[in-house]
Amino acid sequence: MADHVHLEYVVEGDNFVSAGSATESVKACLKGMGVKPEDVRRVAISMYEGEINMVIHANGGKATADIYMDKVVITLADTGKGIADIELAMKPGYSTATDDVRSLGFGAGMGLPNMKKYADECLIESTVGVGTKVTLVTKFSA
Amino acid sequence: MTVQALAEMLSAKIINNADFTRQVATGYAGDLLSFVMGKAPADSAWFTVMTNINICAVAHLADVAVIVLCEDSEPMPGVTDRAKEQGINIISTSLDIFSAIKKVLNEGQI
Numbered sequence: 001m002a003d004h005v006h007l008e009y010v011v012e013g014d015n016f017v018s019a020g021s022a023t024e025s026v027k028a029c030l031k032g033m034g035v036k037p038e039d040v041r042r043v044a045i046s047m048y049e050g051e052i053n054m055v056i057h058a059n060g061g062k063a064t065a066d067i068y069m070d071k072v073v074i075t076l077a078d079t080g081k082g083i084a085d086i087e088l089a090m091k092p093g094y095s096t097a098t099d100d101v102r103s104l105g106f107g108a109g110m111g112l113p114n115m116k117k118y119a120d121e122c123l124i125e126s127t128v129g130v131g132t133k134v135t136l137v138t139k140f141s142a
Numbered sequence: 143m144t145v146q147a148l149a150e151m152l153s154a155k156i157i158n159n160a161d162f163t164r165q166v167a168t169g170y171a172g173d174l175l176s177f178v179m180g181k182a183p184a185d186s187a188w189f190t191v192m193t194n195i196n197i198c199a200v201a202h203l204a205d206v207a208v209i210v211l212c213e214d215s216e217p218m219p220g221v222t223d224r225a226k227e228q229g230i231n232i233i234s235t236s237l238d239i240f241s242a243i244k245k246v247l248n249e250g251q252i
Contacts, residue, residue, distance in 0.1 A: 016194070016195070016196060017195055017220065019196060019199065020196070020199030020200075020203065023199070023203060024199065024202065024203070024228070027202075027203060037184070037205065038184070041184060041203075041204065041205050044203040044204070045179050045180065045203060045204060048179060048199065048200075048203050049176065049179065104175075104194050104196060105173055105174055105175040105192045105194065105196060105197075106174075106175055106176070106196075108174035108175070108176045108177055109176075110174070110176035110177055110179075110180055111176050113180070114176055114179055114180040117180060118180075
């Protein structure tokens with residue numbers, strides 16, 4: 001038996017109807033595996049923010065989830081425009097979202113802060129013009 | 143209190159009844175989705191005027207007990223179908239957000 005479950009998803013850019021479906025799938029899988037509801041919720045919140053960011057800013061990308069006995073590792077990788085100043089992007093309230101996206105209720109500038117708040121580890125690697133990779137590690141509570 | 147009791151208290155229209163026996167533990171009000179994701183407690187009633195399809199994903203992922211659409215907001219196309227698929231309770235009231243919450247608090251239910 002494999003030591004963990006590996007899941008992969010293609011996230012479609014600018015599609016606000018399907019947005020969140022990768023996270024929905026990971027949530028269902030964690031729930032089915034008997035992970036505690038509060039841990040599932042933390043994973044879902046942080047992953048959704050990452051998924052939405054790829055929909056809004058990066059013309060989509062690829063999401064993976066590796067589920068171990070004691071943790072889940074989520075990656076969200078895109079080939080979008082990248083983040084010039086990660087520190088600024090992490091600042092609550094800072095957003096580069098368009099008015100159209102804001103009218104849907106996104107673009108509050110809370111996406112990255114939420115990821116940091118709900119994941120135990122949040123690593124953002126980005127190169128302007130090349131893309132961004134976000135790695136989120138959530139450890140399951142005892 | 144249950145979602146059913148909340149719906150009756152707010153004279154709300156039923157948009158989707160996934161499980162009205164679900165308990166509402168607390169509440170949260172807001173329209174910016176990342177605020178709701180980050181701050182709405184599990185099992186809360188979420189009071190909003192936002193009606194696009196993304197409210198379903200947010201409510202589902204944040205384990206919200208019921209979405210309370212205020213000011214007679216009508217859900218946008220696709221919302222009801224998605225709510226059925228994902229098992230999300232949605233009700234709609236003519237009250238504005240402040241008045242809806244005031245009513246719930248005045249009746250001492252949350």
